[in-house]
Amino acid sequence: MSEAVIQLDIVSLEAIIFSGEVAHLSARGELGELGIYPGHTPLLTSLKPGQIVVTLPDGKEDLFYVSGGMLEVQPGKVVVLADVAMHARDLDEAQAIKVEQDTRQALANKHSELDYSRALSELAEASAQIRAISELKRKLNRARK
Numbered sequence: 001m002s003e004a005v006i007q008l009d010i011v012s013l014e015a016i017i018f019s020g021e022v023a024h025l026s027a028r029g030e031l032g033e034l035g036i037y038p039g040h041t042p043l044l045t046s047l048k049p050g051q052i053v054v055t056l057p058d059g060k061e062d063l064f065y066v067s068g069g070m071l072e073v074q075p076g077k078v079v080v081l082a083d084v085a086m087h088a089r090d091l092d093e094a095q096a097i098k099v100e101q102d103t104r105q106a107l108a109n110k111h112s113e114l115d116y117s118r119a120l121s122e123l124a125e126a127s128a129q130i131r132a133i134s135e136l137k138r139k140l141n142r143a144r145k
Contacts (some may be wrong), residue, residue: 005057006038007077010064012085023055027071033082034071036078043073047059049128051088051135052080054069063088065132086130100126 005021024037028050034043067068069082103123107116 004038006036006040007066008054008080009078010052010066010080010085012082017085017087018054018062021057023057023059024077025054027052027066027080029071036071036073039079040073042075043071047071047080047082048110049125050130051128053135060090063110063135065129067128078124088135097126097130100130 003071005023008018008020008022008025009016010018024035026033027047028034028036030046034045039084047066047069049066049068052066054062054064056062064074065084065088066080066082067088068086069080072081099122103119103126106121107123
């Protein structure tokens with residue numbers, strides 16, 4: 001492996017979503033945005049729901065969505081472990097918008113029997129999916145021009 005790349009594995013409970021060499025990646029950690037490049041200091045952190053932006057060795061970008069999870073940086077390798085992880089192109093925008101709207105409505109209804117922590121978690125996840133979809137559309141539109 002050359003010094004200009006790092007091995008990345010993105011793994012969900014169901015499958016390996018991505019495994020390959022990347023020039024760098026960015027993710028949303030518990031304490032903020034992370035940029036990981038080859039030679040990064042070893043690190044273990046939790047991830048918030050959101051996107052992982054991967055820059056491939058040829059300079060092209062790829063987007064993935066994770067529902068949260070863990071990110072581990074080792075010399076020469078990064079591993080993302082998530083309950084739910086998928087390629088951004090596989091996200092269902094209509095479903096994410098519906099979940100977001102339904103959850104906001106349930107939170108606004110003070111008389112409902114609602115688990116607020118679960119509802120807020122679902123809202124964060126749906127919002128993160130919508131952001132990932134929007135970012136993917138923006139990148140695709142830029143590539144077409």
